[in-house]
Amino acid sequence: MYYNGTANREPFTYFLNGNLNFNISGIYNIPLSFSYTNQDFAYSTPFKINRLSIHPSYKWVATHIGDVAMTFSPYTVSGHQFTGFGTDLTPNGPFKISALYGRFLKATEYNSEVPEAIPAYKRMGYGLKTSYDFNRFNIGLIFFKAKDEASSLEIPIPDNLNIDPKENLVISLASSVEITKGLNFNLEVAQSAVTENLNDDETDANSNPLGFFINEKASTDYYTAFNADITYSFGKGSLGIGYERIDPQYRTFGAYFFNNDLENITANATQELFNGRVSLALNAGLQRDDLKNEKESQSNRVVAALNTNIKASDRFNIAASYSNFQSFTNIRTAFDIINEVDPVETLDTLDFKQVSQNASLNLGYILSQSKRKQQNIGLNLTYQTTKDEQGTADETNNQTDFYNLGANYSIAYPENALTINGAVNAAYNVIEENDALTYGPTLSINKQFFDKKLRTGFSASYNQSLANGTSQGNVTNFRANTGYVYKEKHNLNLNALALFRNNTSTASANDFTVTLGYSYSFDVKKPDLRFRKRDPNSSNDKKNTKKSKDTLQQLEEKLDKQNYYRFRYRGIIYEGNANKVADQIETISNQEYFDKKEAFGVSKLQNELVELKQKAVLDEDFKNLAIDFLDSIYVRKDYIPVYQNILRSTLSSLRKELVNKDQQMKDVYAKAKFELENHPLHTLSEAERNAASEEAQFEYMKIYTKYEVEGEKFEAYLFLRIEVDQLLKGNKVIANSDHIKNIKERTQEATFRMYSEKKDLEKINIYLEEQIIIYFDELYRSSDN
Structure with missing residues (x-):
């Protein structure tokens, strides 16, 4: 990556990452993932940037070695990265076990010359999760302990930073019961013991049973989290009630944050x-x-979350949602993406929370859909009001209202591999008595050449910013990208960005970024041991063909002419007149495919079966039509295990990618937080801040808004990561998951067509991963988060 601009970053940086899976004899799997960058960050952090992980597995034994993350439950271990070892043992029996051990934070020395660098003690942790399934009753126990090493730092940390070595112990008991068919009860009780300072004197109080597992100090406190729900499912609906209680200051060192x-x-x-x-x-x-x-003061309120999706017609879709649940929520507008300079820029969020209300409305309409031209329009509106509760001072708890409006239009010409998109976006923010408006259009064109091996794209956008009705400047950017696939294995990408900022209060700034990427995807193919078919036009083959026509073949040819059919397909003989054969095909189709829960494209095939039976009445080329229909049935049946393997592989690969991105998600937000806390207006009271110049207020508002909005990227990332992790148990896909069922409905038919046409597994994997991400992104945006 080459960069030339105003940001404080190196002109040349590179990133390496890879995912390999070694399969031995179809039994042993040894997945390996790694990432490395020469990006020189301004200061060291307790989190690792460069990573290497390996995940060997054998049957029901899966291991995780290196820089990995595991999830036990939301209140214990939930996606926190560590460097060490983990394992999942999932035999066919009722007993399951998972364990981990490793370093959760690396030692980071205090540096007085870099005040933004947060020092940290080396933190080691270990955990165990067990569960036993009694058919309709399941019970599980989780134990997790993490402790800072007070001797891991050589330079003393100043007392004013309030950073002391800590210790945490969490024990959780979880259970689920199927009371009767459709009626399920779930329960989790977790208790966390946190020692704020290991240097404190020990006590003999043992005020809590957890005191037997931890050296109780004067600063040791105990917190409890409780969650229970009961749900009854019926037909296409469900009813349930739930209760959740989380003590103030409850936390675990195995998770980054929660309410x-x-x-x-x-x-x-x-x-x-x-x-x-x-x-x-x-x-x-x-x-x-x-x-x-x-x-x-105490807050008591009615909370609600409503989500609805209406498919008004085959062309018109409406989705609406509302939520006022307390949650970690960050606001992100379309302009964060439009004006993003670094194409690999990601961020992390620190421990903050907000009380928020969210409302959204999305409208989508298909103007036309044909092989030659496809047109779509969309409109989305979101509203969110938040009150930051991270700080303790009243002046930091400002209420902010966000309004985002977007309209888009796209036209595609599939035969020409050309797509044109146009959009208009507007973001309006109100913070106390100040408001900010950003609006502007975006146009993008994408075109593919050479049988879609060469991909090209160009986009341009312009957005204008106003504060309290006064123009603050504008941003114009141009992006161009191209990618080429060579022999289905090599993928070259080249991207360029030119961004021009015009600011009324500061000097104009320009950024130019060029990114060159190369990826290689490989596998070890089994040798093709099939023999070549003989040329039927050769004289010898003509003789052999004539000889090979035995009595049965001659009889079948004769019977075909007499409206009587007899042919063999996959070991089954179909015999009789056209109507009888059609009935036999219907019976076999039900047994072999339609009655299977894994079947897909059923309605389409059933329509084809109706047409086949109509053809049987007319007796038009019936035999060939019957064989074609059986081909349609069995080729889909054969694809089901192929799809399962592709889905498992895609989810595993996506999970590794998400784990690898964990550290990359930690710097932008930290930078935004640093900029906010070091702004001169941040430490002032609200009255003092309002007395400052408009330019200073606007600059502070921009920094504050960025600090708030940046976190949604990480929240969406974490949501996706947790959901994907929950879909994989060990290295197996949870087949009965509602998410898996929904993903199959969205992707199985499309991937089947792709597989039937070219058997391009790489493209299928890319498409499937995109659809999984889109699915969970839609779920995330429509949930109460």
């Missing part, structure tokens, strides 16, 4: 109506905070 100091009592319901054209999901209840009566 605490809250109590929720909720009821939920889902229902599909009108043959699935309308789906509704409602979650409503009561929420309160200040569980220990320690705050100046």
Whole structure:
């Protein structure tokens, strides 16, 4: 990557990453993943940047070695990266076990010359998760412990930073019961012991049973989290109630962040109506905070989340949602992506939370859809109001309202591999008495050449910014990209970005970035041992063909002429007149495919079967039509295990990619936080801040908004990562997951067509990964987060 601009970064950087899987004899799997960069960050962090991990597996034994992450439950270990060893043992029996051991934070020395560098003690941790399934009753126990090494730092940390060596112990008990068919009860109780300073004196109080597993100090406190729900499923709907209570300051060193100091009592319901054209999901209840009566005021409110999707017609789709649940929420506008300079720029979020209300409306309409031309228009509107609760001072708890509006139009010419997109976006933010508006258009064109091996694209955008009605400047950028696939294995990509910033208060700034990428995908193919077919035109083959026509073949040819059919297909003999053979095909199709829960494209095939039976009445070329239909049935049946392997491979690869990106998600937000905390207006009161110049207020508002909005990237990343991780148990796909069923419905028919045409597994993997990401992104945006 080459960069020339105003940002404080190296002109040349490179990134290497890879995912390899060694399969031995079709039994042993040894996945390996790694990432490396020469990116020179301004200061060291307790998190690793360059990573290497390997995941050997054998049957029901899966191991994770190196820089990895595991998830036990939301209240114990949930996606926190560590360097060490983990294992998942999932035999066919009722007993399952997972374990981990490793370094959760590396030692980071204090550097007085770099105040933004946060020092940290080396933190080691280990955990164990066990579960036992009694058919309709399941019980599990989780144990996790992490401890800082006080001797891991040589340079003393100043007392004013309030950073001390800590220790954490978490024990969780989880259970699920199928009371009766469709009625399920789930429960998890977790207790966390946190010692804030290991240098404190020990106590003999043993005020909690966890005190037997931890050296109780004067600064040791105990926190509890409780979650229970009961759900009844019926037809295409469900009803349920839930209760959740999380003590103030509850936390675990096995997770990055989550809400605490809250109590929720909720009821939920889902229902599909009108043959699935309308789906509704409602979650409503009561929420309160200040569980220990320690705050100046207590918040009691009615909470609700409503999601609806309406397929008004085959062309028109409506999706709407609303939520006012307390959650970690960050706002991100389209302009964060449009004006992003670094194409590999990701971010992390630190421990912050917000109370928020969210509402969204998405409209999509297909103007035309044919082989020659496809047109779509869309409109999306989101509203969110937040109150930052990270700080303790009242002046930091500002309420912010965000309005985002986007309209887009796309036209595609599939036969010419050409797509044109146009969009207009607007973002309006209101912070106390100040407001900011950003708006502008975007145009992009994508074209593929040489049988879609060469991909090209160009986009241009312009956005204007105003603060309290006064223009603050504009940003114009141009992007160009091209990619070429050579022999299906080599993928070359070249991207260029030119961005021009015009600011009314500061000097103009320009950024230019060029990124060159190369990826290679390889596998070890089995040798093709099939013999070549003989040339039927050769004289010898003509003689052999004539000899090979035995009595049965001659009889079949004769019977065909007499409206009587007899042929063999996959070991089954179909015999009789056209109607009888059609009935036999229907029976076999039901047994072999239609009655299987894994079947896909059923409605299409059933229509083809109806047409086949109509042809049987007319007796038009019936035998060939019958064989063609059987081909359609069995080729789909044969594809099911292929798809399962592709799906497992894609999910595993995506999970590794997400794990590898973990550290990359940690720097942008930290930088935004640093800029906010070091801005001169940040430490002022609200009145003092309002008395500052408009330019200073606007600059602070931009930094503050960026600090808030940047986090949504990480939240979406974490949501995707947790969901993908939950779909894979060991290295196996959870087949009964609703998400898996939905993903199959979205992708199985399309991937089947791709497989039938060219058997290009690489393209199928790329398409499937994109669809999985899109699916969970839609789920994330429509959820209450």
